[in-house]
Amino acid sequence: MAAQPLIVDLRRDSAADGPGIRTVVFFKGCPLRCSFCHNPEAQDARPxxxxxxxxxxxxxxxxxxxxxxxxxxxxxxxxxxxxxxxxxxxxxxxxxxxxxxxGASYEPEELARLVLRDLPFFRHSGGGVTLSGGEPTMFPDYVEALLRLLKAEGVHVILETCGFFDYDVFAQKILPWLDGIFFDLKFADPAEHRKHTGQDNRMILANLRRLLADGGVEVLPRAPLIPGVTATPENLRGLAALLRELGAARVELLPYNPLGLDMYAALGKDMPTLPESFPKPEDFDALCRTFRELIETHR
Ligand code: SF4
Ligand code: SF4
Structure with missing residues (x-):
């Protein structure tokens, strides 16, 4: 077994991370360092x-x-x-x-036991488990072991990923067990991606391209709309063109969420300079309309 990951949190009864009632497992550790991250406690793989x-x-x-x-x-x-x-x-x-x-450490069997307490809710609601983080794909052996246990009970599994992973390892160990993937798409431009996340986006886009082309599992690209960062006219244009070119049938736009910013101070980290309030619904609706029009323009 490769490195045992730490788990930041288990969130039960989630209705926002896929179909039905879901239990979300937040892994600790991420290869990106997004300037707008609202889960800073999930970046560092260490306690x-x-x-x-x-x-x-x-x-x-x-x-x-x-x-x-x-x-x-x-x-x-x-x-x-x-x-x-x-x-x-x-x-x-x-x-x-x-x-x-x-950061809590569990053997895969122990974590599966905790999650499977919610099996009746999953079955009743058509829900399941969502692996999130952080970045679960950093721990392919562990995730494979966990997913084998969950799938033996017929649990529906969704992975939330930043897309920065070795495709061959992912395809061998994790992909066969997934029912769906929520794939974060932040910037179209490689330089902007590197500036705001610390990593190039070439591997991320190549992975998304392969997943969409393979078609074996439902992939939903999701773009967080961060004021002044990802929600700029240039980036929206770039993302719309990219999604069109990749042939993505759907995309989900995620409204900016300032919750979690307090955690930077609690962890002794520098606070990012971001708005501290939620966007107005009408502003988010306007961004969605703009994005839809941009995608239509590229058809
Ligand atoms: S501050 Fe807390 S975590 Fe750090 S060394 Fe002291 S007891 Fe351990
Ligand atoms: S001084 Fe504050 S932080 Fe330290 S043990 Fe007491 S309550 Fe906790």
Whole structure:
């Protein structure tokens, strides 16, 4: 078994991550570093400590418990992270719930057991499991082992992916078990992609092209509309032309979601400069209309 991933969270009863009632498994670790990421706790594959200042009752139990002596109540950030070993001792000792260890390790059998508790809801609603993150494809052996267990119970499985993976490994280990793929499409232009995600988009686009051409599993490209970043006239034009050229039958546009930005501060990371409010429904509708017109223009 290759590297065992950490799991950020299991979200039960989701109605927004595919058909029916779904349980979403969030993997920790992503090959991209999107400037607009709203799951910053899922970027780093290693455990992390989140600190919520508003919950701290200043009991100093964390300071006493830390074996590295890197916690100081006088430090506004609380932890000197460059010397933190990510052991989680402080979070276990925290009386106020202000410190939280992010990233839990499960054997595939254990994770499958947790997820399969929801099997009656999946069967009743036509739902299933959605693998998200982070990027589940970073852990192909683990995901294969998990999916074998879920598919043995007939669970419907969707993968949410950024598309940055080795296609041959993916096709061998993960693809055969999937019922659907939600494929993130952020930028058409390679330079813009690299600037805002840290990676080139050539492999991503090649993977999307192959998946759409193979047609073995339903693939839904999804484009997040981030004000001033992905939702620019140039990028919308580029994405519309690309989707047309790839022959994608459908695309989903995702409205900007500022939830999660607080997590940057909790993890001691720089806060991105992004709007802190949700877009107005009429603005999102206008962007969708523009995008539809652009796709029609390319027909
Ligand atoms: S994770 Fe461990 S090393 Fe880091 S601050 Fe907490 S107790 Fe100290
Ligand atoms: S243990 Fe938790 S509540 Fe107590 S001082 Fe540390 S962070 Fe604050």
């Amino acid at each position: 992390e400590i989140a600190f919520s200042r508003d919950k701290c009752i200043e009991c100093a139990l964390c300071q006493d418990a830390c074996p590295q002596h890197v916690i100081d109540l006088a430090n506004p950030a609380r932890i000197s992270r460059d010397r933190c070993r990510r052991c989680g001792t402080c979070a276990a000792a925290c009386a106020g719930g202000a410190l939280r260890l992010i």
